[in-house]
Amino acid sequence: MTIPTRFEHTETAIEISKAWDDAGCARAKPNPNKKPFTIVIPPPNVTGALHLGHGLNNTLQDILIRTKRMQGFEALWVPGTDHAGIATQAVVERRLKELENKTRHDLGRDALVKRIWDWKDQYEARIIDQLKRMGCSCDWSRVRFTLDEQCAAAVRATFFDLFSKKRIYRGKRLVNWDTFLQTAVSDDEVINKTEKGHFYHIFYPVVDAKPGEPTRIEIATTRPETLLGDTALAVHPDPEAAFKKSISDLQEKLVNASPNEKIEIALQTKALEQRKTEMLPLLVKLRDMALDGRCVTLPLLGREIPLIADPWAKPEMGTGCVKITPAHDPNDYEVGRRASLPMINILNPDGTLNAEAGPYEGLTIKKARTSVIEDLEKNQLLGDIEDRDIELPLSDRSKTPIEPYLADQWFVAMDELAQSAMDAVSDDRVKIFPVRYRKGYLDWLSEKRDWPVSRQLWWGHQIPIWAATGKTQSEAEALAGEIRNWSEYSSGKLTEQIDADEAGTFSLFVCLRSENRVLESKVQSLGLVRDSDVLDTWFSSALWPHSTLGWPEQTDELAYFYPTSTLVTSRDIITLWVARMVLMGLNNVGEIPFHEVFIHPKILDGMGETMSKSKGNGVDPNDVVDKFGPDALRFGLARLAGDTQDVRLPVQYECPHCEKLIDQTKKNQSAATVDCPECKKTFSTQWAETAEDKSHPRGAVVSERFEAARNFVNKLWNAARFTLMNFDDYSATEVRLEDLPLEDRWLLSRLSTVTHDVTEAINNYHFSDASQTLYDFAWNEFCSFYVEIAKPRLSDESQRAMTQAVMAHGLDTLLRLLHPIMPFVTESIWRYLNKAASERGIPKPSLAPEFLMTADWPTAVKDHYSESIERQFNEFQQVVGAIRSIRASQGIKPKEIVPVAIRCSESSMQLLEPMRIYFQGLAGAEIVSLGPDAKPFEINAPLAITGIDIDVYLDLAQFIDVEAEQGRLEKIVDQIVKQITGKQQKLSNESFVSRAPADVVAKERESLSELQQQLASVKQDLQRLIAKM
């Protein structure tokens, strides 16, 4: 049997993928004879291509799905992508701006959405290609997209349901307004950045100040321009109590404080007390004025606004007095509601000031700030300006400042929904691994904050609401009454709600259950207008586990595959996504969406930062696949990712001219081109946009971390090559366990152990352990020992057939175990193995299936396991290692055969006797005497192996390098003496002997006496050596 010298990963992968596809290996359908195992992919955003973080995520899912498929489950992995509303629209809008200098308004809604669909098509294709090249065994006949028709139907049904249950409501809320994208973004999409800013002190004149009262009140703010929307000033209702509370809080902290903290607290307390003394009289006065209903004049606009008492004004902060801008600050909004203050919105959606700002109308916020400061200065109402670091909220998507903004939004009421999702995790219906992530999930949900779901975007699921606003109560009810008479109303195709706002005007909201043009125009004919907003992208993501299976239709798939088995995701979307899937699944289907959630580590770059598209440090899995192959990519990721830590993956550019690897740095990772320091030529990166940049050949981004994995693939390939080279005369034979020699029994026992360990590891999501176990076994045991031992046996006719049978079985099992991690190389070898040895297995051979992918998972055969055999073989391995070590230190040429004597017990002799012949191949040694009576040579290189009662002697008569040997022996003496001293100390310690468990003490004594014997023996050899000179 000939098998290529090299494993050609690229063409093999293409060919094998096609074969799997043609055979439908990854397709799944409800099958009553099997148990289902389901995974829904965390749908990647179509904002861009996948990076290695996704690579890891999908590798782990595929390992699970392939394992379960082999274990006999009906394994379904549902693929798909996410429309990622705001993120995708932002990317396309940014490009539109950069390349064509146009805004979305220049294009209009339909044209922009068309452009985004084009973008989506391009990246969806790219993503699916990446997944396929990685070998992901998704059921590709079931690709979903969160904005496709099936998902849209689910979104409509859900919205309708929640609206009917009054869990979706309309509210005026202060939202995070992105002035660039002109949409509200959720709290989760806001990031904070510390910036240098100023703290402006401003004076508000008191209206009709009485004698003894201050004529003006000082406040301090980082946002002076917002004063245009002020509707009050506030002071604490009980400043003295507030001061006392703060001071006593500090005292409380003192109890558990560290020395450094204590100093800090003492200083704070002192400052606070001083402040209290200085400021209390004024604050009390102001409080009295507030209670008296006094007013101040709003600078610049001249409006009279009240001074109010509200606990939000903390006496220990700022000037102790605070301006209240309800329409533009979340805290002020709450104050405004408590005090029924007017709420004045001074902003247009694009971030410029509106008519409420009077003379400042039309200015941007930045310009308005400058003019306001200038004008305050002119009016002598400006006090100190302090420098200060301020936390600037930015929109995660557009990176522009967020403005708190009062707007009408749809909300999902979270109280009951959140509770149901908390319960599912608290009572373990949904298990989260590792468990430490439970807390974050529960804490977040326990806040039960209502979920604002409106987005003022064009890309997404448009809200299925038609509204008639600004009506009187009777008008609204008349309209509603008409609708209620429709037959569609009674058949549940639409529903309505009447809503009154603070100003006393009424709105009628009508929700349609599903897409229905006729009904839509009927509703529109009543004068109702469709809400132009779309839903938060997480709304459709939250339905993913059931919408992909056909809900709201009661499909067979839904009945069979739902709830899904495991969700594999990364920790940063536990709240955003995982929690919402749980509550939506419970609400819609009445059942949890998945039984287990596995949170895997994140891939960081060489500088410790998470990989992401926006940072520019993302590594394209395809680049790694091109260079090292998909199996190496997968194995490398799986082995790297343990369960406790994120994993750092230093990445390099590979110069396309000279193949030099260039470490990625902060600077070059986002560059469009890089100059190679070696050959000085230029190459382009994935960020190259312009024609000029693109004219340079592209440098792949790779990581040498995958080299070891690639080598492993090669090792496996070659072990298979060797095996198959010796299978020309293979014929299936039945082998009896008891006829097999030790080395075969050892292999079978190890296979049993490894099968057990790997199965356990994968079941418990310990992918790294599974990979490591297989790597060690395949390389250090199967290749280094079993194959080496097999060499002489294969040329011995009496052993050849038996050896072939065990080798075939060993390779077969190894391939099965490795397949989920390295599907291509294993499937490829499997084909060759099938050609050479189609029937194989211990004890009874059977015909192997055509595809490894759908073959059975091995079982750990109990009868094959033997602890004593594994231990005995381990002794053999140690003796081999000992001989090799001496040979190396003596500089003995590899071709020289060294005579060796092994003194050991009767039982060890029985073990080693049949292994005698293997010492030559493995260690270049000829065993001249073996057993309890084995005699050392005249000039010995002794080696004692700890833990085993075996002494090994090499006859150095013709090889001796006295100096080297003397050095070696002296070093051994030192080592042994050091250990003996340690043990003697331990054993002479009265409390150790009396308090440590008896068996520990006994073991110490035993090993001490062993060491002493060894020492004596080595010293003797050393003396003999010196005497010889």
Next chain:
RNA sequence: GGGCGUUUGGCUCAGUUGGUUAGAGCAUCUCGUUUACACCGAGAGGGUCGGGGGUUCGAGUCCCUCAACGCCCACCA
């Protein structure tokens, strides 16, 4: 400010319930073309486990504390 996590040889990571001399891969050094593999084989050097304190006969492993780094959440006009 609250929570979670991390800190082990040059690099990337293991280290199960505390118990002999703390492991692996990469890198380094020495030797090597033995009929699968130089993407290989053999051997070697290198860490006292972030600092300090404690519990214990015994601590990388448990407790306290300090420090650094990372992430999440909240946030002060």
